Amino acid sequence: MTPAGRADPFPLYTAAHELGPVSAFADGSFLVCGYAAADEVLRDPGFGLAEPVSPNSRQDALQLMNQSMLRANPPDHGRMRSLISKVFTPRRVADLRPAIEAAVNNLLDQLAQATSKGPADFMNQVAFPLPVTVICELLGVPPSDHRRFRPLAADLTEALEPSGNTSARADAAARQLAAYFAPLISDRRASPSNDLVGALVAARDADNGRLTDQELLANLILLLVAGFETTTNLLGNGLAILLDRPDLTTALRTEQIPIPAFIEEVLRYDSPVQAVTRQARADGLTVEGVPIPKGSDLILLIGAANRDPARYPDPDRFEPTRSDIKPLSFGSGPHICIGNKLARLEAAVAFQELLTRLPNMSAVPGRPPLRRDRLILRGFQTLPIQITQRP
Ligand code: HEM
Structure with missing residues (x-):
């Protein structure tokens, strides 16, 4: 949890693997770093999300996230997830491809222009704006509003860090996003549309009672923020490896x-999400033979599980030709990332176009990339690039 540990957690992960796949902390909680062990916890219905310490927390950001499927247990989780899966379908994601290609090309035009004058920042020019543009397109948020979402979504992702507290900025972002989406929902109810907000409002109203108004709002905002900084990190972490x-x-x-x-190897090697948490919710649970008493908290280090030497030979080597790459970066089990196909599609289009249009990209001497100082969401704040002219 030190700045140095956050900047380069991988030597610590190696040390954790030497202790075994599951280790107990003195306070009764557990650290899970083995691949098979983390996968088992994520799939076993005996483990779930910790109940909020104070469900009526006055912290708006936490309260909002706690009402979404991300933090829900059965039966609420299945109720929310099945309704949202009905409208957030693989078909809807595939249909977004032209919009993603248009967004990528537009951002790369701007990047090409910027780099023609000197070094430019890939994070600022491409990795931050692309996911927010695509999510807004998916949800049906008008293009003129996209810019407003970037700082709000960035502030709200703080509620996804495990501190249990959020700042006034995250709470303000939660209130502003709620104030934005509430009238958008009413608008879609009055004039139905085929975007995700419209489709979800229609599905919810056709199935009255399965999703409360507050849950609808919380899940729409979750879709906005969950797919934003995570995908940004996938793009940045991948480009840093290429450089x-x-x-x-x-x-x-x-x-x-x-x-x-x-892309699969980038996800494995430098996971945009490094950890998720769970709590033992049943008696008599064991993981890889280690007994886990009911009520125990677990930290699942998916960034470490992806580098488990028992699962991947020579795990600290970046090797996209290795066989059977199945990183846990999108989680596993009932909460597995609902946006994983969308994130993969965005990254595929972005890297394809980047390699075609800007093959001579390189790092900028004297201006190393700068990591964001975050524990869970691992990515870059700035990633300077330049175009090297062919001789
Ligand atoms: C590289 C990009 C992404 C990564 C690494 C990622 C990672 C994750 C992980 C690890 C989880 C599981 C959390 C847990 O088990 O506690 C998750 C859940 C989720 N993700 Fe993603 N995500 C990404 C992109 C997206 C996108 C693009 C969207 C939406 C458009 C999205 C929406 C969600 C939602 C709604 C959940 C909650 C699912 C549930 O609880 O049932 N994610 N994501």
Whole structure:
């Protein structure tokens, strides 16, 4: 939990693996770093999300997230997730491809222009704006409002960190987002539309009682924020690897390595989400033979599980040609990321176009990338790039 540990947690993960897949802390909680162990906890219905310490918390950001499916247990989780899955379908994601391509091309035009004058920041030019543009398109938020969401979504993601407290900024963001979405929901009810907000309002109203108004609002806001900084980090973490490894750029451009395999290995090697938490909710649970008493809190280090030497040989090597890459970066079990196909599609389109349009990208000497100082969401704050002219 030190700045150095957050900047480079991987030596600590190696040390954790040496202790075993599941370790007990002195306070009675558990650290799970083994791949099989983390997967087991995520799938076993005996484990769930901790009940909020104070369900009527006055912290708006926490209260909002606690009403969404991300923090819900059965039966509420299944009730919310099944309704949302009815409208957030693989078909809807596939239909977004033209909009994603248009957004990527527009951002790359701007990046090409910026880099023609000197170094530019990939995070600011592409990795931050792309996911927020795509999510707004999915939800049906008018383009003129996209810019407003970036700072609000960034502030609200603080409620996804495990501190149990949120800042006044995160709470203000929660209130502003709620104030934005409430009239949008009423508007879609009055004039139905085919975007996700419209489809969800229609599905909810057709199935009255399965989703409260407050839950509808909380889940719409969750969809906005959950897919934003996570996908930003996938794009940034992937590009940072490419800047370090020009041989990979060539292999990807010549299709020796398929782009989807590269993306899976980025997810494994430098997971945008490093950890999730669970609580033991039943008696008599064990994980890999370790007894876990009811009520115990668990930290599942999915960033470490992805580098478990028992699952991946030579885990600290970036190797997109390795077989059977199945990172836990999107979780596993009933809460597995509902947006995983969308995130993968955005990354595939972005890297494909980047490699085609800006093959001569390189890092900027003297201006190293800067990590964000976050524990759970791992990514870059700035990632300077330049275009090296061919001789
Ligand atoms: C690279 C990008 C992404 C990563 C690494 C990621 C990661 C995750 C993880 C680890 C979980 C499980 C949390 C848990 O088990 O406690 C999750 C859940 C979720 N994600 Fe993502 N996510 C990404 C992109 C997206 C996108 C694009 C969307 C929406 C459009 C999205 C929406 C959600 C939602 C709604 C949940 C809650 C599902 C549930 O609780 O049933 N995510 N994500």
